[in-house]
Amino acid sequence: MGRSRIGCLVLLGLLVIVLVIVGSIYTGTWNQLNGKYQAVSGAKSRYSAALTTCTQKIKGVWAIADQYLSHESATFENVAKARSGYDAATKAFEAALKEGDTKVLTQAGTDVVNAALAFRIQIEAYPQLRGAETSQENIRNMEVSVNEIKTALDDWVTTIKDYNTYRGSFLPSVVGTMIGRFPAHIDYYEGSVKELNVEQLNPREDR
Numbered sequence: 001m002g003r004s005r006i007g008c009l010v011l012l013g014l015l016v017i018v019l020v021i022v023g024s025i026y027t028g029t030w031n032q033l034n035g036k037y038q039a040v041s042g043a044k045s046r047y048s049a050a051l052t053t054c055t056q057k058i059k060g061v062w063a064i065a066d067q068y069l070s071h072e073s074a075t076f077e078n079v080a081k082a083r084s085g086y087d088a089a090t091k092a093f094e095a096a097l098k099e100g101d102t103k104v105l106t107q108a109g110t111d112v113v114n115a116a117l118a119f120r121i122q123i124e125a126y127p128q129l130r131g132a133e134t135s136q137e138n139i140r141n142m143e144v145s146v147n148e149i150k151t152a153l154d155d156w157v158t159t160i161k162d163y164n165t166y167r168g169s170f171l172p173s174v175v176g177t178m179i180g181r182f183p184a185h186i187d188y189y190e191g192s193v194k195e196l197n198v199e200q201l202n203p204r205e206d207r
Contacts, residue, residue, distance in 0.1 A: 025171065026175060029171050029172055029175045030175055030179065032166060032172065033166070033167065033172055033175065033176055033179075033182050034182075036159070036162055036163040036166055036167075037163060037182050039159045039162070039163070040156070040159045040160055040163050040186060042159075043152070043155050043156035043158075043159040043160075044102075044105075044156055046152050046155070046156075047109060047149065047152040047153055047155075047156050048097065049152075050145070050148045050149040050151075050152040051090065051093065051109075051112060051149050051152075053145055053148070054116060054142070054145035054146060054148065054149050055090060057138070057141045057142045057145045058083075058086065058116065058119065058142055058145070060138045060141075060142075061119075061123060061138050061139055061142050062083055064138055064139075078122055079119075079122050079123065081122075082115075082118050082119040082121075082122040082123075083119060085115045085118060085119070086112070086115040086116055086118070086119050088115070089108070089111045089112040089114070089115035089116075090112055090115075092108045092111060092112075093105070093108040093109055093111070093112050095108075096108040101187075102160065102186050102187055102188055103187035103188055103189055104189075106153070106156065106157060106160075106188045106189035107189035107191065109149075109153045109156070109189075110153065110189055110191055112149065113146070113149055113150045113153055116145075116146045116149065117146060117150075120139075120142060120143055120146050123139060123142075156188075157188050157189075160186045160188045161188075163186060164185055164186060167182060167183075167184060167185070168184075168185070
């Protein structure tokens, strides 16, 4: 076997090794990109599910509030305002969900959490709502759900940050650009859930 043939075989072997290495890197990077992108979608779905669950539980608390507060106009009005704020926030989120703009969607999601917290604080301001065993259980469930939607929203934003960080690095950027399937950056709302003051939410005439 001549030297030229041996040289060709060596070069061919090296080429195969390089192709295998490049293919492995490409495949691994694609899998990572796909996994992180799917994680963003999954986190959004979990947030939507948490919001739906919270809404159902809050409706149960609304019924209790209506029953207990129908004779107390000022108290009923404050709870009704909080309920109206939550309704408006959830409708805005549903509209943003249809549009698919992640930044608008995460902002709407933050508004939902704020509205749910405002409603919870408003309910907690009235001890008579927490007297009956049924009302206590419903309010506890609502509080758990409010925390769940906040956690789900935080997780969603975290997965977006993780995706953006990975997508912006060198190899994922090259692979992502070649594929054209994964966005270079996913925008999200960078604000935080506001601290709520029950005294501001529940103004009294004697203040």
